[in-house]
């Protein structure tokens with residue numbers, strides 16, 4: 211194989227090599243299933259990224275951890291508080307914040323992306339730490355912003371030579387060309403503060419009895435007496451921290467895409483509103499128990515996740531053993547990418563894939579069709595690393611979407627044509643767009659205010 215050159219004509223598996231590292235891209239559901247599910251014991255690692263993990267200290271991030279005992283321990287702890295049964299406990303908060311969100315958007319429609327961000331931040335901070343965070347100039351938010359700037363540079367494999375030549379991590383800081391080590395020192399300190407500050411604050415509030423229930427509180431209370439407290443607390447800190455880092459931006463993107471889709475498709479929006487009106491009636495707003503009778507609204511949210519995948523290339527996996535697949539040799543430590551974009555745009559599963567069409571998830575009676583391919587086959591990643599926050603994320607999207615549909619009409623700004631222009635990154639967002647929000651009735655607004 212030649213450096214950097216594509217080496218496959220098979221189509222749903224592409225492999226290439228660059229600077230000694232093999233990258234394998236899996237473009238079909240079958241291929242992701244074959245490797246990430248059936249061979250999950252060897253395809254659940256993350257690639258080694260010495261700059262961001264070993265030097266900048268992001269080893270505490272569950273999303274970047276190597277597959278092994280520590281990852282399992284963190285993942286188990288996270289799952290215990292975020293599994294599909296437990297997330298029901300967060301529904302009242304999610305609904306309350308969804309209602310506050312539509313009111314803020316109606317008051318100040320131009321800033322709707324800011325309000326979505328603030329809402330998601332508030333929800334996740336409350337759930338993770340029991341702390342109320344309302345604006346982005348809050349001390350925790352500023353620390354996160356600072357640390358994420360470092361992450362944006364150091365977390366892209368290949369930006370720093372040390373990712374290709376890990377031995378470089380041992381050169382002394384003063385060595386010519388070791389600017390990366392001096393940068394890493396600063397970013398490490400920022401990352402430490404980002405993970406540490408809200409956790410310490412939550413602990414302080416707990417000890418003062420001024421604290422509402424949170425993941426941090428529950429996890430701390432479960433630490434057995436006889437265990438090593440320092441290590442156990444570190445796990446708690448890491449698990450609470452990753453909830454915000456992995457969960458906020460992704461959910462924000464989903465809600466932005468929902469608004470874009472509704473503004474682009476007034477007919478579909480009207481249908482979803484009519485469904486809500488007929489099931490929920492004029493005297494209350496949608497609640498989670500209603501979703502069983504709101505198949506079209508649920509289908510709209512599924513289509514949001516499919517139409518513009520939030521993580522188009524997922525998060526890279528790596529293999530802990532050399533392997534063979536469809537005639538390819540996949541050396542140990544390769545970068546293995548599930549091409550979520552290709553899977554969710556597969557014409558066989560999703561005819562006219564570029565069209566926003568919630569009906570693809572419904573049967574002829576308008577019910578959710580169990581035979582339609584659910585976007586969760588790829589939207590939340592794969593195998594043992596599949597997103598453990600997916601139930602929480604789906605609940606957030608459903609609650610915000612249904613509340614917005616019940617209370618507002620979402621429309622393009624007069625004279626402007628909206629298109630799906632996306633800004634692609636690890637997390638994709640719609641490029642900034644404008645739209646208008648009008649309250650559907652004074653009564654609906656009042657119901658939201660009652661919260």
Ligand code: HEM
Nearest residue numbers: 272273453456457460520521525590591592595597599603
């Ligand atoms: C619509 C929203 C979301 C999307 C599209 C999404 C997507 C993803 C994807 C693609 C991965 C990588 C999976 C893989 O490696 O194959 C992931 C990992 C992860 N997500 Fe999410 N996510 C969302 C919401 C959330 C939320 C709300 C939370 C937390 C409450 C969360 C927590 C995590 C964590 C902790 C990981 C790392 C798992 C690991 O490496 O073992 N995510 N997510």
